Amino acid sequence: DAGVTQSPTHLIKTRGQQVTLRCSPKSGHDTVSWYQQALGQGPQFIFQYYEEEERQRGNFPDRFSGHQFPNYSSELNVNALLLGDSALYLCASSFVTSGTGAETQYFGPGTRLLVL
Amino acid sequence: GQNIDQPTEMTATEGAIVQINCTYQTSGFNGLFWYQQHAGEAPTFLSYNVLDGLEEKGRFSSFLSRSKGYSYLLLKELQMKDSASYLCAVRDSNYQLIWGAGTKLIIKP
Numbered sequence: 001d002a003g004v005t006q007s008p009t010h011l012i013k014t015r016g017q018q019v020t021l022r023c024s025p026k027s028g029h030d031t032v033s034w035y036q037q038a039l040g041q042g043p044q045f046i047f048q049y050y051e052e053e054e055r056q057r058g059n060f061p062d063r064f065s066g067h068q069f070p071n072y073s074s075e076l077n078v079n080a081l082l083l084g085d086s087a088l089y090l091c092a093s094s095f096v097t098s099g100t101g102a103e104t105q106y107f108g109p110g111t112r113l114l115v116l
Numbered sequence: 117g118q119n120i121d122q123p124t125e126m127t128a129t130e131g132a133i134v135q136i137n138c139t140y141q142t143s144g145f146n147g148l149f150w151y152q153q154h155a156g157e158a159p160t161f162l163s164y165n166v167l168d169g170l171e172e173k174g175r176f177s178s179f180l181s182r183s184k185g186y187s188y189l190l191l192k193e194l195q196m197k198d199s200a201s202y203l204c205a206v207r208d209s210n211y212q213l214i215w216g217a218g219t220k221l222i223i224k225p
Contacts, residue, residue: 033213042120042203042215043159056212090158102166103147103207107158 002027004093004108012114013081021076021111025093031055032074033105034066035090043090049074078113086115118142120216122204127222128194136189136202136219144209150178150189151203153218159203162189191221199223 005024013019025032031050035043045058049068068074072093078085089112094105121139128134140148147166151159163171165180165187177190189202201218208214 040217042205042217043213044215045212048211056210058212088158103164104161105149105164105213106161107151110158 004029004091004106006089006091006108006111008111009109010112010114012116014116015081015083017081017115018077018079019081019113021078021089021091021113022073023076023091023093023108024073025091026095026106029093029095029106030072031094031096032068032072033092033094034074034076035092036060036085037088037090037110039087046076081115083115086113088112118208118214120204120206120214122202122216122219124217125220125222127224128191130194130196130223130225132194133190133192134194134221136191136204136221138187138189138204138216140185140187140204140206140214140216142185142206142208142214145182146207146209146211148178148180148187148207149203149205149213150176150187151205153201153203155200162202194223196223196225 033048034046037043047057052068063079065077088110090110091108096103119141150162153159163178170179175192180187203218204216
């Protein structure tokens with residue numbers, strides 16, 4: 001089991017450009033969440049996808065959009081990049097055990113985005 | 117508003133025990149996570165508590181009191197590799213994960 005994988009690992013873009021980040025969840029996980037983490041801060045929730053639909057959304061503008069595919073993999077798209085979008089973008093996949101309700105959530109290695 | 121409070125930084129000695137506290141005020145509660153994050157890396161899942169009490173997992177234990185809005189992570193037999201940030205996160209009634217800023221743990225020989 002490869003765990004959660006993300007691509008690319010690093011990316012440099014210029015202001016105004018668009019970027020697509022990709023995530024493959026851990027085997028058996030059906031829910032994917034995306035987070036933005038600035039240096040020295042905790043992750044900030046962007047949105048969560050389940051059954052190919054956006055289930056929850058954090059306080060991020062519409063420039064941030066996403067998609068989940070039938071195989072549960074997901075993409076995060078950011079349009080009209082701003083300097084402030086420079087951060088580590090983390091994907092997490094999760095699974096809730098029916099009966100116990102115990103949830104496990106694992107993060108991928110992240111994509112470090114630098115906007116110049 | 118929703119808030120997760122953790123100490124910014126703690127220092128402990130190799131071989132000792134350290135307790136990292138987390139208090140929260142959120143709109144509802146659907147579980148609390150602890151993660152370890154080394155600099156430049158993604159967070160690593162440590163524990164999940166949804167019921168009151170202590171969950172033990174090797175050298176790491178996590179405690180939850182829902183009535184007090186309080187949790188702690190206990191690390192025993194500290195090793196140098198335990199130097200990292202420890203993040204507390206709470207899932208609220210909307211199933212959003214609210215994160216603390218993390219506690220930077222420094223282990224000294």
